[in-house]
Amino acid sequence: MKDLGGLMKQAQAMxxxxxxxxxxxxxxxxxxxxxxGMVKITLKGTGELASVELDESLLAPGEGEVISDLIVAAHADAKRKLDEQQGQLMREAAGPLAGMGLPGMPKF
Structure with a gap:
């Protein structure tokens, strides 16, 4: 039963x-x-969109489709970076149990 107590302490710490x-x-x-850098998107750690900045040169008539494409690309860039940060923080928190596929543990 000593091992069970130790496991419980480790689980609580994790x-x-x-x-x-x-x-x-x-x-x-x-x-x-x-x-x-003509379009900048800021995401919060929760994934919530915080801001969108557009270079004024994009605001010319007929640039709507270009602006749309650049916003989507900037969001994808921010989301990729956010996913990387989230994975890194969760791997650090899980320690040696990271990636073991244990039930109830987040996958990262």
Whole structure:
């Protein structure tokens, strides 16, 4: 039964680390860009869109489709960066159990 007690302590410690990692994730702010910086998208750690910045040169008539494409590309860039940060924080929190495919553990 000693092993069970030790496992419970490890599980509680990991649960605390995961909660702390989720708090850090919520505070993240990630920027994605496209068009050589002509479009900038800011995402919060929760995935919520915080801001969109457009270079004024894009605001010319007939640029609507270009703007749409650049916004989508900037969002994809920000989302990729956010996913990387989330995975890294969760792997750090899970420690040696990361990637073991244990039931109830997030996959990252």
């Amino acid at each position: 649960q605390q680390k995961l909660a702390e990692a989720q708090e850090r994730l919520a505070q993240l702010v990630i920027e994605g860009t496209s068009g050589g």
